[in-house]
Amino acid sequence: MTIKAVKTGWQVNIQPGGRSGKRVKKTFTTKAEALAWERHVQAKVMQAPEWTPPKKDARKLSDLVDIWFRHHGSGLSAGKGTNSRLLALCEAMGNPRCDLFTADQFAEYRALRMEAGISANNMNREQAYLRAVFNELIRLGHWKKENPLKRLRAFKIQERELSYLTPPQIVLLLDELYKAQNPHVALVATVCLATGARWGEVESLRTSQARNGVIQFVQTKSSKARAVPITKELEEALENHQRTHSDDDRFFSTCYAAFRDGIKRSKIKLPAGQMTHILRHTFASHFMMNGGNILALKNVLGHQSLTMTMRYAHLSPEHLQETRQLNPIAALNLRCTLVDPLLEAA
Template sequence: MTIKAVRTGWQVNIQPGGRSGKRVKKTFPTKAEALAWERHIQAKVQETPEWSPPKKDQRKLSDLVDIWYRHHGSGLRAGADTHRRLLAMCAAMGDPRSDLFTADQFAEYRAQRIVEGLTPNNMNREHAYLRAVFNELIRLNHWKKDNPLKKLRAFKIQERELSYLAKAQIARLLDELEKAQNPHVALIAKVCLSTGARWGEAEALRITQARSGVIQFVQTKSSKARGVPITKDLEAALKKHYKAHGGHDNNAESDDERIFATAYSAFRDGLKRSELKLPAGQLTHILRHTFASHFIINGGNILALQKVLGHQSLAMTMRYAHLSPEHLQETRQLNPISALNLG
């Protein structure tokens, strides 16, 4: 009998190629599924006699992550950290066999992580990491099947209003940073406010990156260099600061061309002294939001802002569009109350 009941369901036990062919076994929850699979296999053999069912993939999910890292992830700027996080995810899911891993397993895992206190945003990030692993392995021909996470939707995140500092708040913050013992913190903040740079990009500046009225940011999140014009005063301040504190004053830093040393803690302390209240999760990034917000408020072009910020997608930059003085101005004339001259 080719189909029989077993402890775990209904087992198909057949030799689709005849007595000389390879024996194939597979177990299903129901007899109907077992019968359907048997008919499928027999039809395949009729169409193509040399056909045989695909072999089991004995690799664990963590094995796929290691292959991804060896062939692709090791070349990424944050590849080692992403590799570590992916392996932790595999362990938390019980490191299933790769060909048995399903979207349901990941959905169960992320539901449990949400219960444990992780944010939907963080889970979307983990989802994106693992989906990207399968996509890259498919491209490299190390994974022959579909991406198991292809159809699993990410959590929908409610957009939060982007906070930024008003002019008086900027002045108060810079005043506190100027008083700090750290000689770098105030000027780093001014670079961020003048160019929209991330804190890490500004803090890692080398003197060769600031010349001819432009700062060339090279160690960027997108790994793409971008140039941002700056004033003569800011360029002169950077050169003066480098002569007084650059290179030799970086202590543990070995790069003699570095303009600044680490100043993140000094910024946090200065922000606390200024008594400015920021939304949860924002610290140095408030400077980037402040630059972008004032750029649009003052009439800047949204496409130009995209290039300055280095956003790969315009959708990211459009978060600031509502601050434009011309944004949706038609509502003043085209609403029904205005048309009736009632308001």
């Protein structure tokens, strides 16, 4: 019975949203008031379903990840890897019920992971993945509440200096790579240096992608194709290499290990995490130092935002040149140059 007599009057005890919905209790002086309020609540639910108290969501956090993967993640180039990482994240947090999951839970998980030696950069990446899951499920209508990670700020990462190879180092490295037993590694590195492409993009090149003095990269990190001009000499080198060393339409076979060995033999010291990627940094750095346009570089590298490309802007010969003439010391030196002779004459 939804209405019963209690010591203080008449109590209404109902679940407007059904058995799984929130229970609402309220006490009135008279039974007529209790009946009127009960009818009011039921009518409110019928007229405006969104007014219904929210039902419990028994799904686990991993269930949301599964929905995300079926409806969105499976279509991403790195979807399977991201899905595995998200499921491992859910398990590490105890796979909480999704409607009870909070930013505090993730913050606690994040702190424990960092104590275990995981970098802040990796934790920012995991946070971004999980936040993106909720955003996509909201867009698809599978999550009705606010994104629980919406207000949790990522760690601020100190930018590292981008290293690049000098011309003598480039010559030294290519010399070592041409000595390698692997017949592909030297030309793969050369194409990376000439186009700014990632190692995997070049390693997977097919003959249909290199035509008429242009290489078109299609299997890219951003999933957007981009075309980069190359010299006639490099195009001919690719064609000759394919005829000599390939039995299908691919130019190259896997040669990452050969590049790593070449770096060791050359004794070039690289920052952590910049093995083959040093070639991409080298292209971008020399492009700007030689007077290249920052917007052109953005298109060549395939960056989605100019912010990424601006990391190389300081290498431009014209970068902030005004500081040489407009700083107060420069003005002071100019004044001294003009005044000192007058003082000596006096």
